[in-house]
Amino acid sequence: MKKRKFGMALSMFLAAGTVLAACGSDEAETGNEGGNGSGGEAETSEFSVAMVTDTGGVDDKSFNQSAWEGLQAFGADNGLEEGTGGYTYFQSNNDADYVTNMNTAVRNDFDLVFGVGFLLTEAIQQVAAQQTDTNFAIIDSVAEGDNVASITFKEHEGSFLVGVAAGLTTESNKIGFVGGVESDLINKFAAGFKAGVEAVNPDAEVTIEFAGDFNNASRGQQMAAAMYGSGVDVIYHAAGGTGNGVFTEAKNLKEQDPDRAVWVIGVDRDQYEEGQVGDNNVTLTSMVKRVDVAVQDVSKRAMDGDFPGGEIIEYGIQEEGIAIAESQDNLTQEILDTIADYQQQIVDGEIEVPSTLE
Amino acid sequence: MFERFSRFQKILIPLISVVLGLIVGAIIMLVSGFNPIQGYAALLKGSLGESFYIGETIRQITPYIFAGLAVAFAFRTGLFNIGVEGQLLVGWVASVWVGLAFDLPKIIHLPMAILAGALAGALWAFIPGILKARLRVHEVIVTIMMNYIALHFCNYLIRFVISDEQNTTDRVPESASLKSPFFETLTEFSTMHYGIFLALAAVIIYYIILERTTTGFELRSVGFNQNASEYAGMNVNRNIVLSMLISGAFAGLGGAMEGLGTFGYGFIHGAFSGVGFDGIAVALLGGNVALGIVFAAALFGILKQGALIMPLESGVPTELVEIVIAIIIFFVASSYIIAYLLQRLKKGAK
Known part of the structure; x- marks a missing residue:
């Protein structure tokens, strides 16, 4: 009995081996050619x-x-x-x-x-x-x-520019900031943003809050709901995945009432696509970090x-590592000109953007 | 898992599952346009091909052995300890903390830090154990929840108590470190450390406790049938708590290996390390027996480590290994199908 079982196991292993071998033989050759090709390349270029x-x-x-x-x-x-x-x-x-x-x-x-x-x-x-x-x-x-x-x-420099956009766009003079986790890095975003708003609209009030998490979209949505509910019309998020909740809330509001002014400012990448809802788009602009x-x-x-x-x-801006997003449909030419003006001032060193809150 | 099968089947079923898993993996590679032979060759090279990779694989196997033992130990007493991940994390932080807090000679400091890890893991497992014993709260629910508490509690400790609002703690001093300059030189700067010896010692301890002591007999007996055990005069509640304590201690030791060996510091985890959850699969594949767990942990270590170099060497994405592991577990879990097929084939051969 046992012998038979062993034979069984043995033949299964052998079968597996044959199947595997058969699978591979053809492609192994082409694969090797590819390997040689890249090997040849390595000789010519010296840097990897x-x-x-x-x-x-x-x-x-x-x-x-x-x-x-x-x-x-x-x-x-x-x-x-x-x-x-x-x-x-x-x-x-x-x-x-x-x-x-x-x-x-x-x-x-x-x-x-x-x-x-x-x-x-x-x-x-x-x-x-x-x-x-x-x-x-x-x-x-x-x-x-x-x-x-x-x-x-220099995230604070880019945040300053989107702050300018927020300060000029807001109608309620209430602006929100949703940060991921309170830390030196995220404070840089908040500080630059606040300075940017204050530069163009001293009357506007910036509410700064932190989610305590970079990956909690529902928390982001709750925070955004509270902010929009209290009259805030522009929210800048520096909160990674949590920020997706901010977009969700803004899109919901826009869907219910297309005339309502709700804006989100994106971060790290051009987040224009995230803000698309029907024919409208809630992404005002984005602060782009060119990794x-x-x-x-x-x-x-x-x-x-x-x-x-x-x-x-x-x-920073000068090194082209920080920029305002290329999707600019939601910004008026006037705002864009103002942003360009401030951008030049930052590059020229006329404005020193703060990188810490207070 | 395999109590109803013959001894031979117990060994054969995991083996067949592994082979089937690898075959299905090969088919998936083929369908996705990769070369399975190159893929598996890269996997072997990346896990056992050079001394550096062997070192990394052994390092990877170490916590898998502990996590596997932790899950298996509870399982033998009829308990599902899903909280190994959390117990591992608290063990990690506790060992690093003791490592940083004291300044002692190595011969006292290192064992103390390791024991702190075991103790913390045991305490973390004690809570679901006592809840189960006293109030019959199902340990699966409690251990899962305890994982989240452990994750965030440990992150808090690391950020605000052990370090000064940093993302990582300082490195533990040499006197509490498992790091091995000898192995590092031998394996060309791999992160292999002395933990593997402790892991193998733990396997022997596991075997002795379960198979060679009265306590182990009682624990297993409770696992087979609680009512019968109680009728025979055993204290079922005491055995449940004891089983969770020992299981948690194994898990905590696994965390100490990461804290004092692999990394040498604690850091804020954005998500679970996954070692504790893989431990469930290791225990399952290893049939909850000492030697089986060693082989299962070795297989997991080889697969996970080899996966890292597969994209570079063969273009196969690392995710494929996750699929292979999942399929192996699938086949082990559905062992009755394999047993049934073996039965049929046997009859057919007659």
């Missing part, structure tokens, strides 16, 4: 760059995705192929993967490795100290090490042998 995502993953519609788009653009501009010897990304499925992915990138001879997001700060510091021949860059945070470049953004520009810029500098190791680079 990789990025390690945080747990949001490369399709998070936020900064991981933006960073990857930057790398793809950099690859296209410089004739790099995706894969070893060119450019690639490593997806982190949980926090323990950061160090592993960093090391794997180094072991595959990537010259520059980006860590996307402040969650990777510790990991990048640890690996950079061990792997001194490779250059690293961390986005949205500051890490120590001579071979690490820290990339941060892709920063990634391309640092990659380029590293390729040219000018890697800013040990430095903290701040991308």
Whole structure:
């Protein structure tokens, strides 16, 4: 009896092996050709760059995705192929993967490795100290090490500009700000926004609230409902996924009463699409953080042998790392002109935008 | 899980499930236009191909063993401990906290930090245990809820108590660290640490408690039939609480391995680490027996670790491994189907 069962098991394993082998043989050859191709590419181009995502993953519609788009653009501009010897990304499925992915990138001879997001700060510091021949860059945070470049953004400058838009658009003179988690980073958004509103509309009142969570859309919706209910007509959110709830509430209100003035100001990306409701759109404008520009810029500098190791680079309006969104249908030409005016003043250094609340 | 099957079937069913899972994974790769052989070759390379990857895989296996033991221990007493994730998190924070709070020689400090992790996990599991024993509140509900409390409570502790409003705590000093410079050199800077020895020791302890002591016999007996156990003079409530305590201690130890070994610090978790939940699958696949859990944890470690390099080496997305794992679990969970088919095939062969 037992012998038969063993035979059974054995034949199943063998069958599995044959099936697997049969599956692969054809494609293995084509796959190898592809492999050779990219190998050849690696000989001609001497620079390769990789990025390690945080747990949001490369399709998070936020900064991981933006960073990857930057790398793809950099690859296209410089004739790099995706894969070893060119450019690639490593997806982190949980926090323990950061160090592993960093090391794997180094072991595959990537010259520059980006860590996307402040969650990777510790990991990048640890690996950079061990792997001194490779250059690293961390986005949205500051890490120590001579071979690490820290990339941060002047979010307060962009927030100032959308604050100008809010101050000129509001009719009730009541404006809201919904932040994710109260922290130095989010306070930068709030401070710049408030300063922008006050610059053009000293009578307007800015209510600043924090959700305590970046990923709680229902909380965002509740907060937005309370704000709109109290007469607020423009809300700027710097709250990631929580901000989606702000959009939901604004769209609901717009759907019930298309004549009502409800606006949302988006963040990080151009969030025009999020605000579409029927023929109307509730997205006034968005404060865009060009992670892709920063990634391309640092990659380029590293390729040219000018890697800013040990430095903290701040991308603001002047460096084209911060901008107002390209979708401008909901802003009048007058407002756009005023924004452009203030933008010039910030670039010229005539206005110093505060980066902390009080 | 497999009590009704013969010993041979108990071993055969998980094996067949794994093979079936891999085959279905291969078919999915093929249908999606990838090469399964390249995919699995990349997976093997990324988990066992170089000393660095072996180190990372062993590091990954360590908490899986603890989480698997925790789930299995409670299961053998008839309890579903879904709260391993939460117990692991509190164990993590407690061990790091003790690591940071004291300045002692390593020979005292390290065991103290590890024990703090076990204790915290046990305490966290004690609550659902006592609720179950005294008030018959179902432990599944309580343990699931305790996970969320653990997540946010630990985040609070890390941000406002252990650190000064930071996202991470300081690194634990060398005297409380499981990090191993020897293994790091041996495996070219992998994060492998001494925790694997503790994990293997825990497997032996698990075996001895359950299979070789009177307490273990009572625990298992309660798992088989509470009424009969009570009739035989066993204290069912005491055994329920004890089982949860030991289960939680295993989970807390798993957290201590992450806190003192893999990371060396605590940090604010945006979401669950997932190790505790994977522990349920590890226990299921391992048939809740000591050796089975080691093999199941090893398989999980290899799959998860190898997945990371699959996109680069073969273009196959890491998500495929999640699918393969899900299919393996599906087949194990529906073990009766496999047993039935084996029966049929046997008859057919006659």
